[in-house]
Amino acid sequence: MNAALFEFLCRMGDNTLVLGHRVSEWCGHAPVLEEDIALANTALDLIGQTQMWLGLAGEVEGQGRSADDLAYLRDAWDFRCLLLVEQPNGDFGQTIMRQFLFDALHELQLNELRASKDDRIAGIAEKSAKEVAYHLERSSETVIALGDGTEESHRRMQAALDVLWPYAGEAFLDDESDRALAETGIAVLPSTLGAAYGARVREVMAEATLQLPEGTFAHSGGRTGARHSEHLGHMLAQMQWLQRAYPGAVW
Amino acid sequence: MTKTDPSGSDKTSVRSEWPLWEIFIRGQHGLNHRHVGSLHAPDAETAIRNARDVYTRRNEGVSIWAVDARDIAASSPSEKGPLYDPAQSKVYRHPTFFDIPDEAGPM
Numbered sequence A: 001m002n003a004a005l006f007e008f009l010c011r012m013g014d015n016t017l018v019l020g021h022r023v024s025e026w027c028g029h030a031p032v033l034e035e036d037i038a039l040a041n042t043a044l045d046l047i048g049q050t051q052m053w054l055g056l057a058g059e060v061e062g063q064g065r066s067a068d069d070l071a072y073l074r075d076a077w078d079f080r081c082l083l084l085v086e087q088p089n090g091d092f093g094q095t096i097m098r099q100f101l102f103d104a105l106h107e108l109q110l111n112e113l114r115a116s117k118d119d120r121i122a123g124i125a126e127k128s129a130k131e132v133a134y135h136l137e138r139s140s141e142t143v144i145a146l147g148d149g150t151e152e153s154h155r156r157m158q159a160a161l162d163v164l165w166p167y168a169g170e171a172f173l174d175d176e177s178d179r180a181l182a183e184t185g186i187a188v189l190p191s192t193l194g195a196a197y198g199a200r201v202r203e204v205m206a207e208a209t210l211q212l213p214e215g216t217f218a219h220s221g222g223r224t225g226a227r228h229s230e231h232l233g234h235m236l237a238q239m240q241w242l243q244r245a246y247p248g249a250v251w
Numbered sequence B: 001m002t003k004t005d006p007s008g009s010d011k012t013s014v015r016s017e018w019p020l021w022e023i024f025i026r027g028q029h030g031l032n033h034r035h036v037g038s039l040h041a042p043d044a045e046t047a048i049r050n051a052r053d054v055y056t057r058r059n060e061g062v063s064i065w066a067v068d069a070r071d072i073a074a075s076s077p078s079e080k081g082p083l084y085d086p087a088q089s090k091v092y093r094h095p096t097f098f099d100i101p102d103e104a105g106p107m
Helices: A002-024 A033-061 A067-072 A092-113 A119-147 A151-167 A176-183 A190-207 A230-245 B044-055 B077-087
Strands: B020-026 B033-040 B063-068
Touching: A002 A033, A002 A067, A002 A092, A002 A176, A002 A230, A033 A067, A033 A092, A033 A119, A033 B033, A033 B044, A067 A230, A092 A119, A092 A151, A092 A190, A119 A151, A119 A190, A119 B044, B020 B044, B033 B044, B044 B063
Parallel strands: none
Antiparallel strands: B020 B033, B020 B063
8 A cells, every 4th residue: 555655646746846847947038027937936836745745755655765865866767747747848838738738637636635535645735726726727827818819829829739638648547556545535546537627628728719639649658657758857867967966965 | 118129120029018017915904005016917817817926925915906007197206396395394294193002903
């Protein structure tokens, strides 16, 4: 059970860690000051959530690893994030589309996890859910504004959706550890969220005048760690090099 | 904020297309909204969301107002003399001679 729980906590924490780092890459580069600050706030929220998830993961594992150890000293194949969140930022439209596709999932997950039989998980979910409700409001409104905006913004948002949609389905593929945690009421079975997710995404895309790509193909291998995309390794090299080069370095 | 692209091309910058909003935040119940600064946004809802991110990160507010800067009527600095000078040296206009009980709250 501990192995399944550790796996689950890494999945939650690695999603927020990797997306938080990705979004932080915009700091100082966003198209306007207001978006720059909003993106930095989102990144900080996600990194804060990471500290809670990976902190608990280290506790559950019981080998004395801290959240920092898990974040900075694991290799790509030990990460359990979705392929979606490790995709590069692309243009601003692609960043916002990735954010929306994740926020919509994240909000559903956290709302279910607030009722987890494990109080520690319910507590983290409760705290994160408020932040994520705001992330979702912001990203869906921005997707709608840009999708239903100018000819160029529409074209960019449609291109972003075409690239990213095949990465959205991975979140709803159950495995053994998911089933073990669902049976004991600790976590929600991913596949049960699929319908609500699809409905929410379709609603926003309709308002944004964007077309969901046809077909149900979904890339997978991120949340199991079996096959991350090439992008994760590059990102981790950037994120981890300081702790790798100067082990234990502190401010 | 310049209204024209310094490169001289006819491509107008995003900045010049988004209106300016003046942001007012009420710090706690019972106090007035206070002007905290301004920002750019395409519409009122976005202005409120941007204000939330730009001005309330450290738990500053319980309420946000966004006002389109074009809707603000302002006095002109050149009329300063006639507008304000007559109030000078009229100390009796300042109610500084009263003790305000603590229970009265913020005035």
